[in-house]
Amino acid sequence: MGGRMGRRAFLGVLGGVGAGVAGLAVAGRAEHSGQLLTSELPLPKPFTVPLPVPAVARPASPGRYEVTQRPARVEIVPGTTTEVWGYGGTFPGPTFELRRGSPATITVRNELTVPTSTHLHGGVTPPDSDGYPTDLVVPAGYTGHDHGHGGTHHPLVKDYRYPVEQRAATLWYHDHRMDFTAPQVWRGLAGFALVRDEEEDALPLPGGERELPLMICDRAFGADGSFRYPAAHDPDYMEGVEGDVILVNGAPWPVAEVSATRHRLRLLNASNARRYRLRLAPGGRFTQIGGDAGLLSAPVAHDEITIAPGERFDVVVDFSAYPVGSAVTLVNTLAEGPAGNVMRFVVARRARDDSAVPSVLSRPPSRPTPVATRRFDFRRSETAWTINGRPYSPGVPLARPRLGTAEVWRFSSDFHHPVHVHLAHFLVLARGGRSPSATDAGWKDTVDVRPYEVVDVLARFDGYRGRYMLHCHNLEHEDMAMMADFDVI
């Protein structure tokens, strides 16, 4: 029933229906980027579960980590259990603390029943460790052919090598398997990787327990507590799958006690399809200090932040602005009902605060001069989501930029498409021919391209030659072929 409604509205958006009942439905859904899947159990009460913070991964030896992807049963909705597929058996997976200039090797062992490919999102990574969708770690005894995509099968384990020659930034890692990224990330295959460096160390930003990575995603639950998800590639969910329960670090609408001091919140939208417009209630401001790919040159204040799947916002919130005892709720104004809440902070006590947000934060790389302009049009076809009219074909590059150069890439769209480029970081130059939004600041790897919008970015191809990709980070769109290769030559 819900699927049919969504499909009609979806076709209305794409058809550009301008009048009548369908037109009104379209207007009401203009900001929606997926189809709602509802839970079959009573929704948990908001702001009762304490905010979990993912454990930090411990190296087996300096620069070497091992993590096993495995199923585990965890309590997400109080009183029931959910099977997750987790890195380390947890959801989110462990947080990898990386340092610029200190290479890391992460051995991923696959004890699931399905192949996986791990992508470090935002990483400047050699192509053989970038999580190409057909470069798969397969379970012991796996005999599947993966639909004839070919590619590489690593039995049971693969070493991913990360040189970490990049600026401090909030990165994350997640599964990237061909055709099945959406259901496998939905089951829990995602975690944080934080890169730190001396430039960041020199800043008096809040740290320790006053620095919180916050992975925001939505899920739906079956009556037995299992994650609910449609059949793979269900055309009724072609828009994308949205759940009715908002999780932060794997907990439903959690609550965190904080002191009345500045806190650094590393916001990540790890949802398959849902966009959020975050605000603080009863009021307050986010001071943005970093974007996807690192610290901004100077802080930017926002009353609200729209965050699309894959994007990160590194912000500071000063809880001394609220009386002790206050409840400060992170809300999502793009949703009505349960998904309108995200989590709550309770300002529990006063405390000394030596932190500050300096007016100069960092010296990001300056704006390079582009040597070429290319267009990438993100659009639905009858049966798939396409880029420049083509469904994804592994090994067929749509662009061949030269290492060490920069290019203007122009993204156009028919729907909400959060466009993610592997390897290359970019600056947003323009939206619809106008200045970028305040929330487009800084070097990024994912940009929120909205329906019938044209977004120009200036991308730098630094790091490594080889095969990379760009794709829509709405994971259902990605699985329904909205990806393309590019070769850095």
Ligand SMILES: [Cu+2]
């Ligand atoms: Cu898309």
